[in-house]
Amino acid sequence: MAKKSRPDEEAAPPDVRRQVAELDRQIAAAVGRRAELTRQAAADGGGVLERLEAKSLQDAAKLAGGLGAERIVAVFREVNAACRPSSPQCRIAYLGPEDTFSHIAAIHRFGAAADLTPVATIAAVFQEVESGAAGYGVVPMENSTDGRVSDTLECFSRSPVRICGELPLRVHHCLLGTGKRADVRRVFSKPQALSQCRNWLAQHLPQAQGQPVASTAEAAAMAAKDPAAAAIASRQAGQRLGLRLLAEDIEDQKDNITRFAIIAPRPAEKTGADKTALMFETPHEPGALADAMAVFKRKGLNLTWIESFPVPGSRGRYLFFVELVGHQAEVRVRRAVEALQKKALMLEVLGSYAHAEPIG
Structure with missing residues (x-):
């Protein structure tokens, strides 16, 4: 009787298996050394780790x-995530639970191997960063269909954290x-998702x-228990719970984009392709807002975002949020x-940060 081959022996010729095994050993050793250097950078503080990781991804794209x-940037993003030390400085708080679009955004930014911590509210994300329990937070700021996220703007009005x-x-919505x-008679989802698919x-x-x-992930969990119900949620939420994909990409606006802010105790360093967010209040008198906005024209600064937001508990008073092209360090x-x-x-200068193109 012929000897049966083990599955691993059938996977590839012996010389290929040996070369792959050797490369894997070299990769594991290199990642271990990389983790040691990452811990040293984190211990130095002052944004050294952030600069190291940003440069790593820039260089990866060229390699x-x-x-x-x-693909190669995605690999190095996970290397960065796996090498970060376990500490509050490297913890990332996001609006949970898992498989929400905030969770997906956090993975895109920091990697699936990062220390990602879900919290129940946007305010809790700010509190985690402000208290030092997390080094970063991920919060939704605006959506191309529904506009501003009021809870986030309110938190900026009373928190010292920076963008x-x-x-x-x-954001691609699925019916699960x-x-x-x-047979569907009930559709569960977050109010914003229902609005974006109305x-x-x-x-x-x-x-x-x-x-x-409360969340798209909760909607998916409820739909899993009710055959007459469906959920609008991410594909990832359906995969986790074993739900059927009843329809995909059901958002009304096909370029449906939610912009997330990455918050931290300090702004980012200048990259040469930056934006700066400001929050201000003007006197309640004729022409005050027009005079304030004229400043940007005189200085030749292009505005990319403008929002007004009522001051909590003060009827008739408004805060204005603007975003301009340029870094706060520029003259x-x-x-x-x-x-x-x-x-x-x-x-208040809410922070400066690198311009980013839509992903997903």
Whole structure:
């Protein structure tokens, strides 16, 4: 009787297996050494680790070879994540639970191997960073369909944390369930997700009633227990729970993007392709806002985001949030801030950060 080969022996010719095994040993040794150097950088503080990781990803994109820049950067992002020491400085708080779009954004930014900590509210993300329990936070700031995220703007109005990064994520909603789409009578999801899919639901599930819940992940868990229900959630949430994909990409606006802010105790360093966010309040008198906005024109600064937000507990008073092209360390940005300070009752620089293209 012929000797049966083990599955691992059939996987590849012996010489290939030996070469792969040797390369794997070299990779493991290199990652171990990389982890030692990462711990040294983290111990130095002062943003040394952040600069090291940013440079690592920039260099990785240039070393892509046949793999392509996106794939090799994803590999090095996970190397960075795995090498970070276990400490509050390297912990990342995000609006949970797992498999929400905030969780997906956190993975895109920091890697799946990072110390990702889900919390229940946006305010809790800010509290984790402000208290030092986490080094970074990931919070939604605006959506291309529904506009600003009010809870995030309110937290900026009373927290000293700074924006150190942005992550525009293309949000693709899926309809998930255990039964047939024709049998769905209830659709669970977060209010924002229901809003972003309202036209699709009206056209394809007119018999179903939208029922808001706290998160898309919670919606998926509820749909898993009810054959007459479906959830609007991420594909990842459905895969985790074994739900059927009843429909995909059901968002009404196909370029549906949620922009997430990466928050930390300090802003990011200048990269040459940066943006700066400001928050200010003007006197309640004719022309005050127009005078304030004219500062940006005089200094030649392009605005990429403008929002107004009522001051909590003060009827008739508003905070204005603006984002401009440039870093707060640049001369013309500094001069604009100085000029605006003279016209504002209150002014805060919320942070400077590198411009990022949409992903996902």
